Amino acid sequence: MVNDDANGAIKQALKLGTSNAIGGATIQTNSKTATLEFRNLPWAYTNEELGNAVKPYSEVLTVRIATDRETGRSVGYGFVEVPRDKMQTVINELNGAEWGGRPVTVREASVRTDIPQRAGR
Secondary structure, eight states: OOOHHHHHHHHHHHHTTOOOTTOOOOOOOOTTEEEEEEESOOTTOOHHHHHHHHTTTSOOOEEEEEEOTTTOOEEEEEEEEEEHHHHHHHHHHHTTOEETTEEOEEEEOOOOOOOOOOTTO
16 A cells, blocks of 8 residues: 555655655755756765865755765765855866866756656555
């Protein structure tokens, strides 16, 4: 049996800016901020290094590099929250840049819709 209260709570959490349980993108409802998704990061990158890379172009509000639940290692992508009016500047300056020999992709984070609902939840 599906617990409607739990499903409603999950949907509400996603609307309010909480990341999903599988590490998907964070959704921001605050129109003054934007969450950027950074893909193809060097695996050795830290939250501090990612934040420092963005700081020349914008104030950095939050930084989170996604990690594997079992190993704790980076999985090569992360999220940075910036003021919305600086979002496009960060994308323009850093999308396609080479970090550690890898071309980084930067875009505004979006809702993950490819996660199937589990039966019985």
